Amino acid sequence: MRRNDASDALGALGEALHPFQDSWSHQGVPDVPLRPGLRLRPDLSSAHPEARGGWFSKAADRTYLHVSDVTNMARETFAVLQRYLQHNSQWRVRASADWSALEPIVREFAEASTRQQKDAWAVKHIPRDWSASVEAGRYLSLPAGPASFARQFQAVRPPSALASSAEVPTALLEAANGFVNAWIGTRDVAAAAEFVDTTALGDGLAGTLETTSDAAPKVVREWSRRFLAMYLVADHWEVDAAGHADPQHPEYATMPETSQGEGPFRTLSVLQPPKLGADHFVVLEKTPPGPGFGVALRMSDLPYEVVAFVWREIDGRWLITSMFYVLN
Structure with a gap:
């Protein structure tokens, strides 16, 4: 003032x-x-x-x-x-x-409660020479309607002070790229979930999922498939409405464990996986049971959401021991 x-x-x-x-x-x-x-x-x-x-x-x-x-x-x-x-x-x-x-x-x-309604409002009330008025609702987490678009997954490159490219094992890069290609490239959620260590992931989800019974591996595997499948869904509003893979949400069981050809959780027709390099990883810790490496992905149409994965070598194989998302 x-x-x-x-x-x-x-x-x-x-x-x-x-x-x-x-x-x-x-x-x-x-x-x-x-x-x-x-x-x-x-x-x-x-x-x-x-x-x-x-x-x-x-x-x-x-x-x-x-x-x-x-x-x-x-x-x-x-x-x-x-x-x-x-x-x-x-x-x-x-x-x-x-x-x-x-x-x-x-x-x-x-x-206005849908992307199309937000776009219509922008066309009606915003001068045409304002470029942002075009598809103003595309990046909003609202019902998407029939429109379709490509979702490009991009690896987040960490600051140089956190970069760990000199320490990233080749075997980890091969496993991580195999994971994203199965998950995003071929939309094979079940194959992608095979890169998840259910024991370690279950430990992290204790108190959220029932991980103490004999059914724990099955329950954790189901959760991991739902978590991965939700990022293939075209209409992310449906994902948010179903609780974003929160097992305590009343709509959790409605979330699919595989890619979907139709319905509210329909998979996007065009998904572009990233090519992960050593400079995309950070070392999280170097104490037993060995170093953990983290990598995070952004999605072109979901700019306020980041999905992250923690990798560790377990019995000679690089596996995901934790995965979560963060809303900005």
């Missing part, structure tokens, strides 16, 4: 508005990331409160579930921008619209 420094003040205001606006979707008791199951940093909390779906859900950010909050947030944002122009009148080029005229437009956006 500073006077006589309008450009710098506008940048600072823009940065401050983001947490201010998120305070509506993040209201409530914070959740613990990776609850249930493995907790990477139990001393940190997720901005998505448990009452709004928690860390493993995008429900807190879905406007159509919180129309009043979105409208209130927009009204207060409008008031802040009005104050900015009062302090920096040289940037005003026309009289401001009245909030009563803007409110129904904001509410229309908030109530």
